[in-house]
Amino acid sequence: MFSSSSVLVLVALLAQFGAAKPVAEKRWDDVEVKHAWVQLPKGWEYHSAPSPDYMLELRIGLKQDKLDDLIQALYEVSDPIHAKYGQHLSKEQVDALVAPHPDTTAAVNEWLEHHDIDPASCHSRSSAGEWLTLHVPVSKAEEMLDTTYGVYYHPKSDEYVVRTTSYSLPRELHSHINVITPTTYFSTMRSMKATSFVQAPQPKTEVNAASFAENISPLAVPSSCGSTVTPACIAALYNTTGFVPKSTATNKLGIAGYLEEFASDSDLQTFFKRFLTTAEGTTITHVQVNGGENNQNDPGVEANLDVQYGLGVSFPTPLIYYSTGGSPPFTPDSNTPSNTNEPYLNWLDFILNQTTVPQTFSTSYGDDEQTVPLDYATSVCNLFAQLGARGSSIMFSSGDDGVGGGNCETNDGTNRVLFQPNFPASCPFVTTVGGTTKVNPEVAVDFSSGGFSRYFAQPTYQATAVNKFVASLGTKFSGLFNASGRAYPDVAALAEGFQVVVGGGVESVAGTSCSSPTFAGVVALLNDARITAGKAPLGFLNPIFYANATAGFNDIVSGSNPGCGQAGFTAVAGWDAVTGLGTPNFGLLEKLIV
CATH class of the missing domain: 3.30.70 (Alpha-Beta Plaits)
Structure with a gap:
């Protein structure tokens, strides 16, 4: 027979075994x-x-x-006074840090x-x-x-x-x-915001591109460019006239496209014939990502704009258009597996798995920052850091809502009215491009989005410039924005009156979607100059722009970006939350950073 003490021990042991699985x-x-x-x-x-x-x-x-090590490496290779400046990481080196x-x-x-x-x-x-x-x-x-x-x-x-x-x-x-x-x-493929829009019909202006280009000198910009923008206008305004890229075998410009937008090859040739005759016959490379399409019978305004002006500024730099798709429309009784339908992740997953990537990118889409979960936004922003560490310059349009679109109410249950920043424009690892209008001088366009992130802290590279602007505001807009947040835009470019060929005809297009590929085209030229000189491409631009190149920008000192029932920020001398550091002067930037 078992003693009572033995039974108790056995029961205890059995209890332990029985509890193992519940624990x-x-x-x-x-x-x-x-x-x-x-x-x-x-x-x-x-x-x-x-x-x-x-x-x-x-x-x-x-x-x-080792994400912290990756971000440190990004800043080291992007800091012009650091010993590692320009020593961008390989795909394998980045992978080792983010594993x-x-x-x-x-x-x-x-x-x-x-x-x-x-x-x-x-x-x-x-x-x-x-x-x-x-x-x-x-x-x-x-x-x-x-x-x-x-x-x-x-x-x-x-x-x-x-x-x-x-x-x-x-x-x-x-x-x-x-x-x-x-x-x-x-957010989905079609509820994202493309940052461009077709303007009301403008008086028809016939432009002889060849004679216009021949009779224009750098920085002598006809007043007509204030309302009718062509590649020749941009070349004159941003001082790229006469520069001929020489490193086209190496240097590339990438355009990331979403929203089932396709760039038309025939429209591109019509654009060249009308506005850039020296480029006639030049083609682009189409890359389809995650089921992206290339429907040449249904061109998109956004895609055509990006391609025509990205290449119109940087010609003959090769251009790659990435058409990133989403899942088919959901039907409630479908059992077909769907992808996440979250485009930044799809495109970044693809591009970061490539052994070589373009040195310059432009993207013209975004969401209100508060509509993007913080965990998602942080993960995507860190992926842009990976791309920058590998030596790519990444431009994003700032958006077309001024300091905020709609009623600007918060979605945290309090329904407070606050300025509403945009994402990915608010990510500190991209270069965000605001908008201007007119010429002689340029002024801030009233829809140019700009402000301060409530997700991402102010990076040190912009602290001096931004804090001066914030101090100048005093108590104006107190409580409506996060003064310690990442501030944007970083830079700007024209954003109205762009002559875009769509379906064989010319549309006048506006939006910071015009600004981003235009600025990216200038950056592609700077990268060409550096590569030709035997140097590394620029990579992540913001540290060198804020530290070494402010003199290479046309400072925009008038105009504002109203929204949320407020007058919005005002463009002033130095950095401002409407046009950033200003618009590019390629000739000066080439001397400063090449």
């Missing part, structure tokens, strides 16, 4: 909210519950083990296995291993993320998406996982 389960059941919206993002409405079997392409961003720590990989793998998912089944991982992707049904995603997905409708774009208003992770994983998508980021 392990508790490890993953102890969850904490990763991100949640206080209210449904504006413009969206709940439609229905998705089928539990609807397949999601779940993308998990793991914590990058997750083995403990992170192990923890996430154990979590996946807990949910009966074989980590080896992840159908694609980034080359560094910091992003992994798996296909799971909605029911499984809801179980993993302690959430409920819904089908949401966006009436303005007539688009449906599967999203959730909050998601959670085990507490243990908060230090290992940066973001999971698709979850709470509601």
Whole structure:
């Protein structure tokens, strides 16, 4: 017979074994909210519950083990007085810095296995291993993320998406996982904002491009360029006349396109015939990303604008147009796996996995910063840091809403009226381009978005210039903006009256979408000059612009950017939150930074 003491010991042992599994389960059941919206993002409405079997392409961003080292390296190679200036990192060097720590990989793998998912089944991982992707049904995603997905409708774009208003992770994983998508980021391919718009019909002006170019001298800009902008106007205004690129075998300009926009090859030839005869016959390279299309029968104003003026300024620098696609329109009864439909991630995932990348990029899209979850915005911004560390200069248009569009109410439940910054314009690792209008002199255009991030802190490279501007405001707009946030735009360029060929005819187009490819074209010329001189391309531009090159910009000292029921910021001497440092003078910049 067993003694009473033996029975007690046996019971205790059995209890321990029985408790082992619940303890392990508790490890993953102890969850904490990763991100949640206080209210449904504006413009969206709940439609229905998705089928539990609807397949999601779940993308998990793991914590990058040496991200701080990457950002430090980015600043070192971008600082003109640092010993490592211009020593950009290779793809392999970047991958080594952003790879997750083995403990992170192990923890996430154990979590996946807990949910009966074989980590080896992840159908694609980034080359560094910091992003992994798996296909799971909605029911499984809801179980993993302690959430409920819904089908949401966006009436303005007539688009449906599967999203959730909050998601959670085990507490243990908060230090290992940066973001999971698709979850709470509601922007889609068609609800993003393209920063261009067709202007009201202007008086027809026939321009003989060849004679115009021959009879114009640098910086002698006809008054007609104030309302009718052509490549010859830009060459004169920004002092690129006479510069001929020589390193076209190496130097490239990339345009990132979204919103199912396609650049028309025939429209490009018509544009050259009318406005840049020396470029006739020149073609661009089309690269289709994530199911992107190239429908030559349906050209987009945005895509044509970007290509025609990016190449119109930098000719004959080769141009690559990246058409980034999204998933097909969602239908509530579809079981077809969909991608995240979150374009920056799709494009960045593609471009960062390329061995070689263009030295200059321009992108003309964005969202209100407050509509982008902080975890998502931070992850995307850090991907731009990777691209900059590899030696690419990245331009983004600042937006067309002044200090904020619509009613400017916050989405945190308080409905306060605040100036509304844009993203990715507010990311500190891109160069953001505001807008001007007119010539002799240029003035700030009233829709040029500018302001201060509420997500990202002010980077040191702009502190002196920005703090001087903030101090000049005194108490004006007190409480309406975050004075310690990353300030933008960094620079500016013309933004109205661009003559763009669309469908064989000429449209007059406005928006900071005009400004970004124009400025990027000038940067491509600067990169050509540096490469020809045997130097590294410029890479991340902001540190050298703010420190060494302010004299290379045309300072814009009049105009403002109203919005949110306020007069907005005013362009003043030095940096301002309407036109940044000003518009480029290529000749001076070439002397200063080449």
